[in-house]
Amino acid sequence: MMAKQSSLTPLDQTKIKFFGIGALLLAAWAWTFWSTLLSMEVVWRGSETYMHCYFIPLISLWLIWPLRHAINPQSFGSLWGLLLFIPSFMLWLVGFAADVNLIAHFGAMLCLVSLLWCWLGDSNFRVLRFPLIYLLFAVPFGEEANAPLQFITAEMAVWLLQITGIPVLHEGLYITTPVASFEVAEACSGVRFMIVALALAFLFSHMHFQGWKKRALFIGSLVILSIIANSFRAFFLIFIGEKSGMTYGFGADHYYYGWAFFAIVIFLSFHIGAKFGDKNEEILHLAEQTNRVRVIPVAISVMLLVTINSALFTVWQPITPPEQPAELPAASNWQKIETNRLHPSYPHSLASSTFIGPEGLQYFTAQFAHRQSRGELISWSNKVFQQEDWSVKQQMHIEIANMPWTELSLVKRSGERLRLYYNYQVGSVITTDVRTVKLLQGLHFISAKNSLAILHHFNCVDDEENCRKSVENATTALISKR
Numbered sequence: 389m390m391a392k393q394s395s396l397t398p399l400d401q402t403k404i405k406f407f408g409i410g411a412l413l414l415a416a417w418a419w420t421f422w423s424t425l426l427s428m429e430v431v432w433r434g435s436e437t438y439m440h441c442y443f444i445p446l447i448s449l450w451l452i453w454p455l456r457h458a459i460n461p462q463s464f465g466s467l468w469g470l471l472l473f474i475p476s477f478m479l480w481l482v483g484f485a486a487d488v489n490l491i492a493h494f495g496a497m498l499c500l501v502s503l504l505w506c507w508l509g510d511s512n513f514r515v516l517r518f519p520l521i522y523l524l525f526a527v528p529f530g531e532e533a534n535a536p537l538q539f540i541t542a543e544m545a546v547w548l549l550q551i552t553g554i555p556v557l558h559e560g561l562y563i564t565t566p567v568a569s570f571e572v573a574e575a576c577s578g579v580r581f582m583i584v585a586l587a588l589a590f591l592f593s594h595m596h597f598q599g600w601k602k603r604a605l606f607i608g609s610l611v612i613l614s615i616i617a618n619s620f621r622a623f624f625l626i627f628i629g630e631k632s633g634m635t636y637g638f639g640a641d642h643y644y645y646g647w648a649f650f651a652i653v654i655f656l657s658f659h660i661g662a663k664f665g666d667k668n669e670e671i672l673h674l675a676e677q678t679n680r681v682r683v684i685p686v687a688i689s690v691m692l693l694v695t696i697n698s699a700l701f702t703v704w705q706p707i708t709p710p711e712q713p714a715e716l717p718a719a720s721n722w723q724k725i726e727t728n729r730l731h732p733s734y735p736h737s738l739a740s741s742t743f744i745g746p747e748g749l750q751y752f753t754a755q756f757a758h759r760q761s762r763g764e765l766i767s768w769s770n771k772v773f774q775q776e777d778w779s780v781k782q783q784m785h786i787e788i789a790n791m792p793w794t795e796l797s798l799v800k801r802s803g804e805r806l807r808l809y810y811n812y813q814v815g816s817v818i819t820t821d822v823r824t825v826k827l828l829q830g831l832h833f834i835s836a837k838n839s840l841a842i843l844h845h846f847n848c849v850d851d852e853e854n855c856r857k858s859v860e861n862a863t864t865a866l867i868s869k870r
Contacts, residue, residue, distance in 0.1 A: 406461035409686055410507050416693040417503055421496040424484065428493045431528040434769070437580040440587060444526040447591065451519035458515045459508070465682025466513065469505030470689055476502050477696070486830030487764045493527045506689050509682065518594050525590070530583045531768050537577035537615065544619035545572070545626060554630055560799065561779045567630045569801060574775055578618025581650050585614035592658055596665030610657050617653045624649070706761040707738075714739040716753065719865055721746060728752050729806060730773040730798075730847050736763020738840070749858045751866060752845040758833040765812065765829070765841040766822045772810055772845060773798060781805075785820060788856055789863040794820045797850065805850035809859050813867070815839040 396404075418425065432441045480495025482488070501520050505513045513520070538561055546558045549565070557564040561572045589610040593603035713736075718724045722743040732752050734740060740754035756765040764770075773796075782797040788809070796808040811820045814828040815837065825841065832839050844867055848855045 403461045406464055409464070410504075413503050413507050413686070413689065413693075416690060417500055420693050420697055421480070421499065424480070424492050424496045427489055428496075428526070428528065431489065431768075435528070437531070437583065438528040440584050441526045441528060444523060444587070448519045448522050451522065452516055455515055455519075459512050463511055464507060464509040465684070465686050466506050466509050467682065467685050468510060469502050469507070469513070470685040472502035473499060473506060473689060473692070477692075482830060485759075485833045486826040487759060487766070487833075488826045488830075489767075490527070490529055494524070494529075497524050497527055503689055506685050522590065522594075525587045530579050533579050533582065534574050534577045537579050537582070537618070538572050538574065540615060541576060541578055541619045541622050542572040544616070545622040548620070548623040549626060552627065554627070559779075560781050562799070562801070563626065565626065565630050570626050570629070571779060571801070572622060576618075576622055578615055578621075581614045581618050582611060584650075585610050585654065588654060592661060596662060598666040602664070602666070606661055610654075613653060613657060614650070617649065621649045706759055707757040708761045709736045709738055709757075709763050713737045713754070716741040716755075718743055721865070722751070725750075728847070730778065730808060731771075732773060732843075732845055733769075733771040734763075734765075734843060735769070736760065745858075745862055745865075747848070747854070747858050749846060749848045749855075749862055751862060752843070752847075753866075754843045754845075756841045758829045758839070758841060765843060766825055772796075772843075773808060777801075778806075786856075789860045791818050791863060791867070792820045793859070806847050807850050807852065807855045809846040809855070811844050813840075813842040813844060818844075818867070 428441075432438045476495055476498035478495075480492055480499060483491030483493070483495050501523065504516075504520055508516065542558070542561050542563060546556050546563060549556045549563070554565055563570045563572070586607070589607040593606045597603045597606060715724070716739050718741075722745045725742050725744050728742045728750055730752075732754075734754040734756075737754040737756055738760075740752070742750060742752045744750050754765070756763060778798040778800055780796055781799045784795045786793050786795050791811065793809045793811050798806045798808055800806075811818055812822070812825045813819075814825055815832060817824075817828055819825060819828075829841055831837075846859050846862060848858055
């Protein structure tokens with residue numbers, strides 16, 4: 389009997405091997421960084437600022453699809469991709485150990501890009517370089533710009549209101565006109581517009597411009613324009629509310645007017661940019677005709693991923709916080725209470741309690757492990773006070789009882805004023821710098837130290853001298869004994 393010959397051509401067999409290796413690397417990457425990917429999706433889902441991140445992988449696939457015929461499956465494997473994977477993994481490990489989501493998210497996505505480079509090879513990667521690098525926009529970033537953008541928006545809105553002749557009382561992020569009082573909250577900072585504008589600007593500049601100078605000019609211009617446009621948006625909303633007696637401009641109008649204004653700005657920017665765009669040439673040929681297969685870098689990357697998984701997930705076991713944080717005992721002359729004036733929010737702590745002491749001083753504390761399955765001491769979702777109710781009038785970094793403190797002077801719309809003092813403790817080190825906290829948590833995690841990360845949080849009625857004296861006395865009683 390004659391043996392049945394395979395119907396697959398050598399090229400088909402090469403393609404199966406090529407895409408099989410890619411599927412294996414993708415599966416290994418997802419397995420290794422699964423917890424990081426889940427935390428990234430939680431941020432997408434939990435904040436309207438990052439809802440656009442769901443579309444980034446789809447946009448990358450949309451950009452890759454027309455280029456699929458330019459890929460040469462007979463040329464794959466890159467040492468450069470493997471070399472990039474090592475620092476990318478170290479970046480992720482730092483973020484993972486210190487529980488810094490931003491660093492861990494960037495590290496995980498850079499690992500994906502480097503592994504794809506390692507698999508595709510240099511010539512194929514050059515063809516798909518932009519769609520793959522564009523995946524980095526799936527990382528939720530930019531929240532750090534909220535505070536400065538709030539300040540810029542408030543200042544420009546007040547300036548525009550003064551130009552129109554409307555009387556304005558400006559205090560921090562509060563803007564008071566004859567009709568009503570307005571607050572430039574985090575949702576009004578424009579960071580959402582700026583991040584979306586940045587992602588769209590990169591995409592548009594790639595599709596319409598050839599030189600990096602034109603691309604950089606367009607991206608920078610659109611980001612600056614989005615910040616200016618947001619200030620005008622805030623001004624127009626206040627102006628409409630002022631002139632209509634608050635009949636229009638707020639409620640649902642606030643949301644719809646904002647996005648409509650942003651859409652107009654983006655449309656006009658793209659329309660003008662397209663007029664100065666360069667003609668892109670369609671790719672109709674393979675990236676490189678020379679067959680060059682490097683199996684060793686791909687094999688090493690797979691072995692590294694397996695080793696990393698074995699090492700990490702046998703050594704590290706996350707601590708699962710209780711459904712309800714444990715209650716802490718009250719110190720002498722201190723009484724436990726249920727409600728804090730500032731309503732600090734630190735969910736999923738191991739233990740937390742609020743106490744009231746002499747002279748009405750309130751003390752809130754929350755304790756965390758260095759690595760938990762959910763919840764952490766330093767997180768964008770944690771709040772030392774509720775920004776919807778309070779605005780920062782002044783912020784200072786001071787020292788009380790030989791300990792560093794962040795002092796905030798807070799004001800409420802009703803006119804009520806409080807002073808807030810807080811810092812963080814990791815082991816025996818007390819600091820106000822969140823980067824130091826994360827670094828110490830990472831070091832304690834890697835060295836398996838049995839210590840806690842703690843928030844110390846005092847608030848009292850706005851009286852600088854008396855408040856500082858009360859905190860000094862309380863510090864001696866509450867913190868030095870820990």
